[in-house]
Every structure is written in C-alpha cells, then in structure tokens.
Amino acid sequence: MGEAIVITSGKGGVGKTTTTANLGTALALLEKKVCLIDTDIGLRNLDVVMGLENRIIYDIVDVVKKRCKLNQALIKDKRFECLYLLPAAQTSDKSEVTPEGMEEIISELKQDYDYILIDCPAGIEQGYKNAVAGADKAIVVTTPEKSSVRDADRIIGLLEQEDVDPPHLIVNRIRNHMVKNGDMLDVDEIVQILSVELLGIVADDDEVIKASNHGEPVAFQPNTRASIAYRNIARRILGESVPLLSLEDEKGMFSRVKKFFGMKS
Amino acid sequence: MKFIFWGEPIVIGNKQLITIKGTRDGLTLYIDDSCSFDEVLQELEQVLSTKYTDKNDPLITVTVQLGNRYLHKNQEEELKEIIRKKNKLVVQSIESNVITKEQALKWKEESDIKVINKIVRSGQVFEVKGDLLLIGDVNPGGKIMASGNIFVLGSLRGVAHAGFYGNRESVIVASYMQPSQLRIADMISRSPDYESDGVYMECGLIDEEKSKIVIDRLQVLSQKRPDLNGFERRILNG
Numbered sequence: 108m109g110e111a112i113v114i115t116s117g118k119g120g121v122g123k124t125t126t127t128a129n130l131g132t133a134l135a136l137l138e139k140k141v142c143l144i145d146t147d148i149g150l151r152n153l154d155v156v157m158g159l160e161n162r163i164i165y166d167i168v169d170v171v172k173k174r175c176k177l178n179q180a181l182i183k184d185k186r187f188e189c190l191y192l193l194p195a196a197q198t199s200d201k202s203e204v205t206p207e208g209m210e211e212i213i214s215e216l217k218q219d220y221d222y223i224l225i226d227c228p229a230g231i232e233q234g235y236k237n238a239v240a241g242a243d244k245a246i247v248v249t250t251p252e253k254s255s256v257r258d259a260d261r262i263i264g265l266l267e268q269e270d271v272d273p274p275h276l277i278v279n280r281i282r283n284h285m286v287k288n289g290d291m292l293d294v295d296e297i298v299q300i301l302s303v304e305l306l307g308i309v310a311d312d313d314e315v316i317k318a319s320n321h322g323e324p325v326a327f328q329p330n331t332r333a334s335i336a337y338r339n340i341a342r343r344i345l346g347e348s349v350p351l352l353s354l355e356d357e358k359g360m361f362s363r364v365k366k367f368f369g370m371k372s
Numbered sequence: 373m374k375f376i377f378w379g380e381p382i383v384i385g386n387k388q389l390i391t392i393k394g395t396r397d398g399l400t401l402y403i404d405d406s407c408s409f410d411e412v413l414q415e416l417e418q419v420l421s422t423k424y425t426d427k428n429d430p431l432i433t434v435t436v437q438l439g440n441r442y443l444h445k446n447q448e449e450e451l452k453e454i455i456r457k458k459n460k461l462v463v464q465s466i467e468s469n470v471i472t473k474e475q476a477l478k479w480k481e482e483s484d485i486k487v488i489n490k491i492v493r494s495g496q497v498f499e500v501k502g503d504l505l506l507i508g509d510v511n512p513g514g515k516i517m518a519s520g521n522i523f524v525l526g527s528l529r530g531v532a533h534a535g536f537y538g539n540r541e542s543v544i545v546a547s548y549m550q551p552s553q554l555r556i557a558d559m560i561s562r563s564p565d566y567e568s569d570g571v572y573m574e575c576g577l578i579d580e581e582k583s584k585i586v587i588d589r590l591q592v593l594s595q596k597r598p599d600l601n602g603f604e605r606r607i608l609n610g
C-alpha cells in the first residue's frame with residue numbers, strides 16, 4: 108500500500124508544482140514507484156515542468172467522468188520506468204472533480220505505487236479540497252516572505268481539520284545573502300511561527316527555472332544546490348535522517364529536521 | 373445634614389414582613405421571604421407612607437434585601453415603582469440569595485477559566501466566555517476573544533480581545549507579546565507601523581487616566597488589578 112502526499116501552500120507561485128516534479132523525480136531516482144497527480148484544473152503545469160505535455164491524451168476529469176480507465180490516462184515519464192503522471196484537465200469545469208472522485212482515484216493508485224504526490228492548486232477552495240481529500244500526509248511549501256508564511260499558516264490550520272498527519276514544511280527560494288542582511292525571514296523564525304516539522308529547505312536557484320523550461324526537473328542534475336536539496340528531502344521522506352547541508356542553510360538546523368516517517372523524537 | 377435612624381422595626385398586624393434599617397449610606401429594606409408577594413407590596417405601601425420624611429432632606433438610596441425570595445423582572449419593577457413613588461427614595465439595588473439555574477450557569481460560564489491547548493493560526497478565531505488560558509501561540513492573522521481576561525502561555529502575534537462584553541477591567545497577558553492589535557472592551561490599540569520586536573512577560577490593560585490601552589510589565593497587575601486574585605473576584609463579579 109502506497110502513501111499519498113499532498114503538496115500545498117495556500118499562496119500561489121511559491122513552488123508547489125516545482126516541488127512535486129522534483130520530489131517525484133528524486134523518489135524515482137531512489138527507485139520508488141511514484142505517481143504524480145496534477146489537480147490544478149484549468150491551469151495545469153506539472154506536465155510542462157516534467158516535459159510530458161505532448162503525451163497527454165486523457166486527463167483527470169476523463170477518469171472521474173469514467174470516459175477512460177485510470178491506466179489509460181497515466182503518462183509514463185521519459186526518463187524513469189517507475190514514474191507516472193496523471194495530468195489535470197485544461198479546459199473542463201473545475202467542479203467536475205469532487206473529493207469523492209479523488210479518493211477513489213487515489214485508493215486505486217495506492218495499490219500500485221509507493222508514493223502518490225498530489226500537486227495542489229493555490230487557494231483554499233474546491234481545488235484545494237479535492238487535492239487534500241485522498242491524502243495521508245501533507246507537505247506545505249512556503250517562501251521566506253511574510254505573506255507566504257501567513258498563507259502557509261492558514262493552510263496548516265485547515266489541514267488540522269482534515270484527516271491527514273500533521274504537515275511538514277519545505278521553505279523554498281531561500282537567498283542566503285538576503286537572510287543574512289535581515290531582508291528575508293530566516294528559517295528559524297518561520298519554523299517557530301508555524302510550529303510544524305521542517306522537511307527541508309531549497310535555495311533560490313536559477314537552475315530550477317532553466318530546468319523547468321527544458322521540461323526536465325532540476326533534481327535530475329547531479330550537483331546543483333537545488334537538486335541536492337530535493338534529493339535530500341526525498342531521502343527524508345523515505346525515513347532517513349539527513350542533516351541539512353551547509354548549502355541548504357548555514358546555521359546547522361540538523362536538530363530540527365525530523366524523520367518524515369516513523370519515530371517522533 | 374440630618375441623620376434619620378430607623379432603629380425600631382415597624383410592626384403591622386401581628387407579623388412584621390418588612391424591616392427597615394438606616395445607615396449612613398441609605399436605607400436597607402429586609403423583606404420577609406415566606407409571605408406572598410402581594411402581602412409584601414401591600415405592606416411596603418403602608419410602611420413607606422408611615423415613615424415619610426421632610427422635603428428638605430437629601431435623596432436617600434434604598435437597598436432591598438429579598439432573602440431567599442426570587443423575583444421576576446416585572447415583580448422587581450413593581451417593587452421599585454412603589455419605592456420610587458416616595459419622592460426622596462431611589463432604589464440602588466435589589467439583592468437576593470437565590471438566582472435561577474439559567475443565571476447560575478451563565479455566571480459559572482462567565483467566571484470560569486477555560487484552558488485551551490492549541491495554536492490559533494492565521495484566519496482562525498477562537499472565542500470563549502469567561503477567562504481564557506491559551507497554552508500555545510496566536511499567530512499573525514489569528515484572533516482570540518474572551519468575555520473576561522486573556523492569558524497566553526506562548527506568543528501572542530495576532531489579535532486578542534479581552535472583556536468583549538464591555539469589561540474594561542479585563543487584562544491581556546502573554547509570555548511573548550507582539551500582537552498586531554490588542555482590544556479591551558471597546559478600546560483598540562494597534563502595533564506600530566515600524567518593525568518592532570515583541571516583549572516578554574507583559575500585559576495589556578486599560579489605563580483610565582490616559583484613556584487608552586497600555587502595555588506594561590506583568591508585575592504591575594498585582595497593584596492595578598488586585599481583583600485578578602482567585603475566587604472572590606468571580607463571586608463579586610457575579
């Protein structure tokens with residue numbers, strides 16, 4: 108039985124899709140069987156970031172509406188045998204997907220996959236509700252900006268009412284020089300306010316944007332700052348305790364990174 | 373000024389239903405609690421007319437002690453009406469040893485301290501009757517409200533509203549105080565527009581002289597709000 112993890116943020120544009128694509132890639136590199144689901148109906152992106160846009164035939168709405176079988180809609184990744192994508196619909200009406208429909212799809216996928224990563228749309232409306240419906244765990248992505256942290260807090264409050272484990276946090280787009288000058292919230296402050304467990308931090312890295320544009324997630328590259336960060340996060344998801352690298356953060360936040368799975372310390 | 377003392381009880385018939393005592397602060401009417409309400413009214417008319425005073429006397433305040441009698445609102449009004457007719461008398465309060473269950477529950481609710489263990493996050497509002505002891509934080513964008521005092525064992529970074537039914541004596545205490553707004557009764561104060569650090573172990577309360585909410589070390593509370601101490605406060609507030 109696999110596990111479904113929703114990747115959410117409240118605020119738009121903080122890196123949910125990028126995180127989903129890269130964690131999927133990093134988990135596949137670790138030989139896990141992974142399925143990504145794009146739930147951002149009408150604004151699908153995940154297929155583009157994964158470079159799979161040209162392969163789409165059916166989408167999630169077709170599956171919910173039983174116009175095709177789940178297997179027919181899944182797209183196999185270019186690079187990995189064990190990585191699949193269920194794309195969002197681009198044209199259909201958002202209300203065609205329901206929480207019940209999602210739960211059904213996810214419980215079916217859990218039979219075959221180790222991890223199901225759900226890319227959540229921005230906001231707290233229907234799309235969000237669909238995305239969290241079938242999830243067992245949640246990852247909240249925030250950037251080191253007040254408004255983004257505020258929305259992450261809001262989402263964490265909403266997730267507390269759902270049937271998911273306490274969420275874990277990824278702080279994305281950290282710029283060390285700005286943090287040092289006090290122009291950016293530091294990770295400590297963010298974790299203190301949100302009081303959730305930190306799963307990892309990802310530097311702001313041009314390579315991320317370049318890679319996304321080429322339809323090849325950065326996690327695939329051997330040693331950029333961001334790719335190392337994503338691969339470390341993937342290992343933490345598997346339950347390893349991987350210290351935060353100095354590349355990720357200079358402060359040595361080791362003690363705060365707990366295992367995502369298993370023991371609570 | 374002339375003092376009048378009603379030492380002797382007034383006896384009508386063979387049983388006395390109303391006893392009047394005078395003190396420097398006014399009159400107290402003790403009303404027998406086993407007779408019927410009609411009898412009380414009747415006797416009150418007579419007693420007050422027999423004991424009427426001089427036109428030049430100052431206004432006298434009257435406290436009515438009902439003992440173990442419960443009066444409805446309209447009965448209280450009738451009683452007041454009779455006393456008010458004697459034009460030097462004003463009813464200050466009507467006191468009784470008994471209250472309805474409903475009032476008792478409300479009283480209990482409003483004097484209780486509710487202990488809540490959670491983080492009040494952005495967009496969440498948490499409201500209680502009585503005092504609130506929050507073990508946890510109020511994050512920016514979160515809000516807590518209490519009809520009594522608020523004590524936060526944690527960081528207060530959002531909005532706190534104490535005494536929301538209008539109790540200006542209410543206080544807000546936090547281990548770490550960096551609120552975006554403090555509200556007490558109908559007063560509001562907000563954080564400054566420049567970036568500022570929070571303060572540890574402080575309290576917010578209304579300074580009646582300055583007529584605004586001030587933040588101070590929590591040690592000042594023992595002087596400024598001595599009533600915060602324990603149980604007596606709750607009885608008194610009832």
Ligand SMILES: Nc1ncnc2c1ncn2[C@@H]1O[C@H](COP(=O)(O)OP(=O)(O)OP(=O)(O)O)[C@@H](O)[C@H]1O
Pocket residue numbers: 116118119120121122123124125126147152227228229279280309310311312313315316319333
């Ligand atoms: N660590 C990073 N370094 C640099 N750029 C990044 C990083 N993470 C994300 N970005 C860029 O930020 C932009 C928004 O990212 P992304 O699309 O993943 O956000 P999102 O949260 O999914 O947005 P939406 O709410 O619209 O779905 C993209 O252009 C992406 O390339």
Ligand SMILES: [Mg+2]
Pocket residue numbers: 123124125147152226227228
């Ligand atoms: Mg997205």
